[in-house]
Amino acid sequence: MTPTEIDIVQRSFAKLRPIQETTAQLLFLRLMEREPSLDNLFRCCDLKEQGGRVMASLGMAVGGLEDLDSLLPVLRDLAVRHVDYGVKPAHYVTFGEALLWTLEIALGDDFDAAARRAWTAFYEVLSSAMMEAAIGEVAQRRRSRRPCALGLQGLPQGFAPALPNAVAGE
Numbered sequence: 001m002t003p004t005e006i007d008i009v010q011r012s013f014a015k016l017r018p019i020q021e022t023t024a025q026l027l028f029l030r031l032m033e034r035e036p037s038l039d040n041l042f043r044c045c046d047l048k049e050q051g052g053r054v055m056a057s058l059g060m061a062v063g064g065l066e067d068l069d070s071l072l073p074v075l076r077d078l079a080v081r082h083v084d085y086g087v088k089p090a091h092y093v094t095f096g097e098a099l100l101w102t103l104e105i106a107l108g109d110d111f112d113a114a115a116r117r118a119w120t121a122f123y124e125v126l127s128s129a130m131m132e133a134a135i136g137e138v139a140q141r142r143r144s145r146r147p148c149a150l151g152l153q154g155l156p157q158g159f160a161p162a163l164p165n166a167v168a169g170e
Contacts, residue, residue, distance in 0.1 A: 012111070021051065
């Protein structure tokens with residue numbers, strides 16, 4: 001991101017602070033409209049509380065744009081936690097679309113072409129780091145559960161595969 005894009009994102013995000021609860025509600029409404037299956041991810045949560053967390057996370061990312069070396073590991077850790085919540089790579093695309101729509105509604109005329117480009121660049125940084133970490137985490141988990149050629153490493157204790165009679169020696 002360019003310094004100008006960072007400035008635009010930070011200034012426009014500051015305008016959302018007084019209306020962050022409404023902004024979060026709009027975001028969730030748009031998410032559910034675009035991808036109704038996401039409702040399953042939020043059944044366990046109070047959406048008002050979750051909205052506060054999302055806005056805080058966005059604020060943390062927006063505030064960290066000037067120090068990507070510190071921000072990227074935090075985003076990667078956040079992505080790994082989201083794997084546990086059931087977030088899939090495709091959900092990042094849906095979230096990005098919902099975020100841009102929400103910003104357009106919440107910021108009104110302040111969400112001009114330059115702001116759209118800046119927020120798109122911001123979300124590209126954020127989602128790329130998070131998707132890469134999430135995909136890596138899923139791959140690592142799959143590898144650790146996969147049987148190895150010499151044994152059943154990674155399978156649940158007590159697991160016994162059904163062997164054909166000829167192989168089992170019966």
